[in-house]
Amino acid sequence: MGQEPGAESEIKAFARSRGFLDPALGDASAVGAFNLMRKCDVSGAAVDPVFSYLKREAPCKISWNFGAYFLVSRDGAVEAHENAHPRDLAPRVEALLGAVDAADVDVAAD
Secondary structure, eight states: OOOSSSSSHHHHHHHTTTTOOOOGGGGSSTTTTOOOOOOSSSSSSTTTTHHHHHHHHHHOOOHHHHHHSEEEEETOEEEEEEEEGGGGGHHHHHHHHHHHHHHHHHHHOO
């Protein structure tokens, strides 16, 4: 599958029309809003270093622009989620955030 042919502004408009919200587009208060990365290669010889690292840590197939998500825990553990919608990841994100909150409390108690 090739690179998305659209310009970055077109990609963001498409993502927003499908419910993927970006604070840079004025969606900061929306539940599930996240920043979209710049357009980059996710595989092949010119793979972006971020994706090279993520796929090495948590192998997965990125079949389309929004086909895979990576969650990174406080301690750097990487989880890959293929064919998921951000809403479906909410329980896992909340669990990771809860672990962060608990870690903050434990550190404060020391």
